[in-house]
Structure formats: C-alpha cells, structure tokens
Amino acid sequence: MNTLPQHIAIIMDGNRRWAKEQGKPTMLGHSTGAKNLKRIVQKALDLGISHLTFWALSTENLKRDKKEVDHIFSLFEKITDYLDDFLQNDAKFQIIGDISEQIPEKVQKKLADIAEKTQNATKMTLTFAINYGGRDEILRATKKMLAEGLDPSTLTEEAFAQYLDTKDMPNPDMIIRTGGNKRLSGYLPWQSTYAELYFTDIKWPAYSPEDLQDAVDWYADQQRNFGK
Ligand code: FPP
Numbered sequence: 001m002n003t004l005p006q007h008i009a010i011i012m013d014g015n016r017r018w019a020k021e022q023g024k025p026t027m028l029g030h031s032t033g034a035k036n037l038k039r040i041v042q043k044a045l046d047l048g049i050s051h052l053t054f055w056a057l058s059t060e061n062l063k064r065d066k067k068e069v070d071h072i073f074s075l076f077e078k079i080t081d082y083l084d085d086f087l088q089n090d091a092k093f094q095i096i097g098d099i100s101e102q103i104p105e106k107v108q109k110k111l112a113d114i115a116e117k118t119q120n121a122t123k124m125t126l127t128f129a130i131n132y133g134g135r136d137e138i139l140r141a142t143k144k145m146l147a148e149g150l151d152p153s154t155l156t157e158e159a160f161a162q163y164l165d166t167k168d169m170p171n172p173d174m175i176i177r178t179g180g181n182k183r184l185s186g187y188l189p190w191q192s193t194y195a196e197l198y199f200t201d202i203k204w205p206a207y208s209p210e211d212l213q214d215a216v217d218w219y220a221d222q223q224r225n226f227g228k
Helices: 015-021 026-047 066-077 079-089 105-117 134-147 157-161 209-221
Strands: 007-011 051-058 091-096 124-132 174-177 196-199
Touching: 015 026, 026 051, 026 066, 026 079, 026 124, 026 209, 051 066, 066 079, 066 105, 079 091, 079 105, 079 124, 091 105, 124 134, 174 209, 196 209
Parallel strands: 007 051, 007 174, 051 124, 091 124, 174 196
Antiparallel strands: none
C-alpha cells in the first residue's frame, strides 16, 4: 500500500468549544479556525498530499443562528486573505455541496471566481464542502440520474459515482475529525467506505501541523486490504 494518503478529508470541529474555553466569543472560534487552515494546507503541501478536502459548512450548520452563519459566509468571502499564498500557484480550489442553495450570491461568485482562476494549479486540489451533507449529495445524484432517464440495468458503482459532487476526485484515504466526537455526521458517506478514520480531541483552531504529521504517521501504520 501507499504509505502516504493521497486524499485527506478533514472535519474541522470544535471551533465554538475552543472559543468558550478561551472565554472568547463564538465568532472568534470560527475566525481562528479559518486562520488555521493556512498552516495545515502548507503542511499538507510539504508532505506531498495531492487532495485536501475541508468540511467548511454542513447543511445542518446552516440552521444555526443567522449571525453565526453570516460570520462564516464573511470568512468565505475573505478566503483569499487566508489562503492567497496557495491560491496563486499551488492549489486548485473547488467546491462540493449544494452551493446554489442558501449561499449569498456574492459569496458564490467569489468562490466560483477563485475556482476558475486556480483551475490549472497542479500540486494540490483544495476542496471546500459547503452546504454539504452526504445524504443530500446522494439524493441530488439520484434525482439527476432519474431526470436523465438512466436505464437501471446499466447502473454500476462507477456510473453512480459519476453523479456525485466528487466525480473527478479520488476517494479519501483518511478522514480526520478534530474536536473529540467519533462520528462522520454524513461526511462523504459513499466515498469514505474504505477510508481510515482518525479522531482527535484537539479542537480545530488548535490543530497544528505536528498533529497532521501524527495522523499521517498513524496512517502509514495501518494495514489496508480493502476487504480482500
Ligand atoms: C465546526 O465547529 C466548524 C464550523 C461549523 C465552521 C468551519 C468553518 C471555518 C473554519 C471557516 C473556514 C473558512 C475560510 C475562509 C478559510 P463547531 O462550530 O461545530 O464547534 P463546536 O463543535 O465546538 O460547537
């Protein structure tokens, strides 16, 4: 097996609890979490990881207090302040999730603009899952398939995967969840079937490059046989 994961998908959990522990407002947890992406993306680039996927906003998160959701949108709008170093040359940026729904148009436009500008970058594909839920993704895929009138006898796993948001991406080799909970909460359910699952108590704003190194070292120790 390849000892370096090609694709790492991260659930950045614990922003609010981190802020609370510090006696700081919730919003600061998210802003500090946004800032933290930079050093983690840099570490992943240094390690040679080609796909990094962050769950930046779930379909469930959108049901939170409007002020909090608007704050997260404002962070997306300022994404170049956080990730400009990579978005110039190294990382191809893309979105998965239902971006057309519930996301302010100016935010959609900004993200689409960056995706277009970075499409030729080759070192890494940096994906943000926004308004993403795994069941929602599978439903959207199924609706698309039915609308096209696909003949059920031609349906294979490979054909189905082509309707998912991740159609051009390899499956994640490892999923990392920060913040202490040991569940996937609907993150990439189809794609994560054979992923190694790594849970850490460290809350996202405090998650460091050394912590990512620990996860990658742990991954190298796992025996992956894909059920064979
Ligand atoms: C989960 O922590 C995190 C989120 C709901 C939002 C994550 C978004 C960011 C870090 C912004 C990224 C944006 C840019 C532009 C780089 P939580 O709020 O569920 O924390 P809790 O588990 O402590 O309640």
